[in-house]
Amino acid sequence: xxxxxxxxxxxxxxxxxxxxxxxxxxxxxxxxxxxxxxxxxxxxxxxxxxxxxxxxxxxxxxxxxxxxxxxxxxxxxxxxxxxxxxxxxxxxxxxxxxxxxxxxxxxxxxxxxxxxxxxxxxxxxxxxxxxxxxxxxxxxxxxxxxxxxxxxxxxxxxxxxxxxxxxxxxxxxxxxxxxxxxxxxxxxxxxxxxxxxxxxxxxxxxxxxxxxxxxxxxxxxxxxxxxxxxxxxxxxxxxxxxxxxxxxxxxxxxxx
Amino acid sequence: xxxxxxxxxxxxxxxxxxxxxxxxxxxxxxxxxxxxxxxxxxxxxxxxxxxxxxxxxxxxxxxxxxxxxxxxxxxxxxxxxxxxxxxxxxxxxxxxxxxxxxxxxxxxxxxxxxxxxxxxxxxxxxxxxxxxxxxxxxxxxxxxxxxxxxxxxxxxxxxxxxxxxxxxxxxxxxxxxxxxxx
Numbered sequence: 001x002x003x004x005x006x007x008x009x010x011x012x013x014x015x016x017x018x019x020x021x022x023x024x025x026x027x028x029x030x031x032x033x034x035x036x037x038x039x040x041x042x043x044x045x046x047x048x049x050x051x052x053x054x055x056x057x058x059x060x061x062x063x064x065x066x067x068x069x070x071x072x073x074x075x076x077x078x079x080x081x082x083x084x085x086x087x088x089x090x091x092x093x094x095x096x097x098x099x100x101x102x103x104x105x106x107x108x109x110x111x112x113x114x115x116x117x118x119x120x121x122x123x124x125x126x127x128x129x130x131x132x133x134x135x136x137x138x139x140x141x142x143x144x145x146x147x148x149x150x151x152x153x154x155x156x157x158x159x160x161x162x163x164x165x166x167x168x169x170x171x172x173x174x175x176x177x178x179x180x181x182x183x184x185x186x187x188x189x190x191x192x193x194x195x196x197x198x199x200x201x202x203x204x205x206x207x208x209x210x211x212x213x214x215x216x217x218x219x220x221x222x223x224x225x226x227x228x229x230x231x232x233x234x235x236x237x238x239x240x241x242x243x244x245x246x247x248x249x250x251x252x253x254x255x256x
Numbered sequence: 257x258x259x260x261x262x263x264x265x266x267x268x269x270x271x272x273x274x275x276x277x278x279x280x281x282x283x284x285x286x287x288x289x290x291x292x293x294x295x296x297x298x299x300x301x302x303x304x305x306x307x308x309x310x311x312x313x314x315x316x317x318x319x320x321x322x323x324x325x326x327x328x329x330x331x332x333x334x335x336x337x338x339x340x341x342x343x344x345x346x347x348x349x350x351x352x353x354x355x356x357x358x359x360x361x362x363x364x365x366x367x368x369x370x371x372x373x374x375x376x377x378x379x380x381x382x383x384x385x386x387x388x389x390x391x392x393x394x395x396x397x398x399x400x401x402x403x404x405x406x407x408x409x410x411x412x413x414x415x416x417x418x419x420x421x422x423x424x425x426x427x428x429x430x431x432x433x434x435x436x437x438x
Binding site for chain 1: 333334383387393396398401402404407408409411412420423425426428430431435438
């Protein structure tokens, strides 16, 4: 009942390490953590869509100021850590599951079945894939909204507002969740609910929180952060409409 | 993040922001301080220059151009809060073209006098167009990012599916091979 030998353990560990290194390169981009793994990185095509590029897209491909660079670097480092943690978890899960299977077979004096092994490793990979999908979706939503948020602040400053008024464009269909409706629409379920940028949470959202989060309200959140300039409000259908030069739609919503 | 940005702005990191802000403040001050414009409604106040109105036909033409500009702006503003799938990009191009042509015509119209309502509304319209421009740019970037996000997630998951199958096969082969050796 000795289970997996050292060589097999090491092979599994290295295979999963390589898989996730490729995934970090594909999802995040060429981050410093990949410095010593160039042989793997160079064997794959340069990815066209990464979190780093998503930030640049959301910021309209303009030159970043040092504060923006810092915010983006921190977010990218955090996303890399999430995927690295998933890699370690997957490595442990696959090794433990296969080791348990091998020990069971050894105790019973049976030989290993290729089909069983395929099923065990495949199931762990599938689980990791679902987790990776969730992480990628959540981090991409965060990249998109944080990028847009940084740009909104920039535009707000250029228009004399240090704390710009924002709202989330909501795709109102049968899939729209009640949490998105609660925080992104007024009681008429048509007019977007306005927020000051400073009110938007920078943390991950928990159901029931009083304000929306820049990271989205849930992993598959399709709502997008948008800016509303002074002078504009909404018509009866909830569409942006010019009101008057100094019209403050946020003040009107809050003070009635 | 807001306080960081404010700090960055104070330190002059936000390039061009000061000039743009100054322009914006001047525009707003102009609109606010111009005694011929009602600060509450944004509509011109009759300057009392009775008898200097344009002849009926010319006035109607100017009014028509102004109204068309208003309508195009209204339609464009309506697009801001629509999601990507509901947006007609050709319509946006048409509206932007209309706004540019009508705005230029109105600005250059020799028929306008300083007391004409549409001329008095021009600084407000200019401010409105400038703000729509800023919101539209943000909106375009946001929509490009939505597409990029979908491609990123889709591409990553396709890659994971293919690579994880390869790795699964390699792991199974290695374990079976190791067992054979023992």
